Amino acid sequence: MAIQIKTPEDIAAMRVACRLAAEVLDFITPHVVPGVTTGELDRLCHDYMVGVQGTIPAPLNYAPPGYTPYPKSICASVNHQVCHGIPGERVLKAGDIVNLDITVIKDGYHGDTSRMFVVGDMTGPARRLCEITYECMWKGIDVVRPGATLGDIGHACQTHAEKHGYSIVREFCGHGIGRRFHEEPQVLHYGRPGTLDKLQPGMIFTIEPMVNAGRREIRELADGWTIVTKDHSLSAQWEHTLLVTPTGYEVLTVSDASPAVPDWVRGHQTAVTGA
Template structure:
C-alpha cells in the first residue's frame, strides 16, 4: 500500500455528515494532500463544506513546505496521515499546535478523521446536524421525568451495553496505546452491539468517547498521543441504543502509577460509592455534593464545580443537574423512576478548571492530576439500581476491588 490516497474510502466518514465517503476534494488530490479530512459522501456535502474546507489547502500546503524546509512537528507522522489538531469547538482543524498557556505537561496531539457509522444503526439527530435540537428545546430540561417501566427496560439495556463497551476499552489500556486506538475500540464495540456512540458529533464533538489523561478533568478528545507508563486515563463511554442513552466512566491506571495517583483514583471511586449509597426517594439532590465534598476534603482533594451529573434517558443530558460540590443550590428531591448520572471529578490540587483552545478539553488550572468515575442510576422504591454496574465479566483493574471482604461504602 504505497499511496494512502488510493485506498478504499469505505471506512472513512464524510467530513460533513456521518455517511460513508465516496469522493474526495479534487483540489486536495491535485495538491497531493492527505485524503482524510477531504472525503465527502456527495457533491452536496462537498459544496456545503467548501467555505470551511478550503482552509485545509493553504494550511496543509504550508505544512508540507515547512517539512521540506526542515521544520519538524513532533507529530509529523500523524499529520502525514491527515490527522489535524482540533482548534476549537465545531469542526475547525489545523496542522499547527495551537498556542496556549498549558497548565501541565500534557499537550494536544492531532486527531484522526471522523469514524463511519453504518446506515443500519439508529442514530440521534446530532449524528447529521451536530446539534441536539430536540434536547435543547425539551420540557425535560426543567422538570425531572419519571420513567415508565418500558423506558426503564430500554435504559437498562443501553446501560449494560455501555458497561460492556467500557470493559472492552479497559482491557486495551497499556503503555504505548494511543487514545485514538481506545476510541476506535469503543466505536467498533458500540456499533457491533447495534448502538451509536452518543458523543460522536454531539455539539460537533469529533470522536466516539472522551479520554481524559492525567491533568485533564473531562471531555478530553482521543488523539495520537500514546499512553505512557504512570499515566491515569479516564474513559467516558455513552451508548445510544433502543432510543435511550447509557453513560458511565472509569479512570484507569497505565502500568504502574505513583502512590499519589493511586490514592486520587481510589478516593474518587469512593466518592461515587458514597454518593450512590445515599440515593433513594425523598433525598435532596443537593445532598449528593455534600457527601462527595466531605470525602474529598478528608483525603486532601478538591471537587470540580464546572461539570455536573445530569438526567438521562431518551435525552443525553436533561434535568436534574447534580453538582458534586458542597453548599450547592440544586433543587428537588429524588423520586422513584428518575434516572440520572453522578460523576464526581476530583482534583489533587485546586478545584479550578480551564479550557483548552479546542473548546472541549477541561484541564486543572494548576496542572495537577484529576480523576473521575460515573454511573447511570435509577431511583427505585427502596433505594437505587446502578444501571451501569460492573458485571461478573468486568476486568479486574482496581486493586481495592480484588479483596471482596473490603467494602468501601
C-alpha cells in the same frame, strides 16, 4: 425542563443501554496499556459499539449550543485533563492515569458511564487519587433514596474528597438521562445536605464527581472541548448511571468486570441495589 419520572418501559430500555455502555469499558480494559494512543482506544471502542453491539456512540458529532461538533466516539482525559479529552495521537505511558467516558444509544435510550485506568504497574499519589474519587462517587450514590435530596449527594461527594485534601470541580455535574443525553436534574458534586430537589422513584441520573489533586479551578483548551486543571494537578473522575427505586437505588451501569463496590456501601452484596 421538568425532571422526568421514567415509566417501566423507559426503565427497562435504560437497563439495556447502561449495561451496554459498561460492557464497552470491559472490552477496552485490556487495551489500556503503555504505548497505545488515545485515538486507537477510540477506534476500538467505536468499532465495538457499532459493529458488535449495534449501538450509536452518543458523543460523535454531539454539538450542544455554543460548541463545535465533538469529533470522536469516546472521551479520553489523561492526567491533568479533567473531562472531554479528545482522543488523538497522544501515546499513553506507564504512570499515566486516564478516564474513558462512554455513552451509547440503544433503541433511542442513552447509557452513560466512565472509569479511571492506571496505565502500567503504578502505585502512589495518582493511584490514590483514583481510589478516593471512586469512593466519592459511591458516597454520593449511597445516600440515594426517595426523600433524600440532590444536596445530600453533593455534600457526600464533597466532604469525602476534601477530607483527603482534594478538591471538587464545580463547573461540571451529573445529569438526568434517558431519551436525551442531558436532562434535568443537574446533580452537583458539592453542596449542603437537605437542599435542592427531593429524589423520587423513577428518576434516572448520573453521579460523576471530578476530583482534583490540587485546586478546583479549571480552564478550557483551544480545541473548545478539553477541560484541564489550571494548576496542572492530576484529576480523576468516575461515573455511574442510577435509578431511584422505591426503597433506595439501582446502579444501571454495572457489568461483569465492573470494579468492586466498597464494603461500606448499603446493599453491596448485590453490587447494584441499595436498600
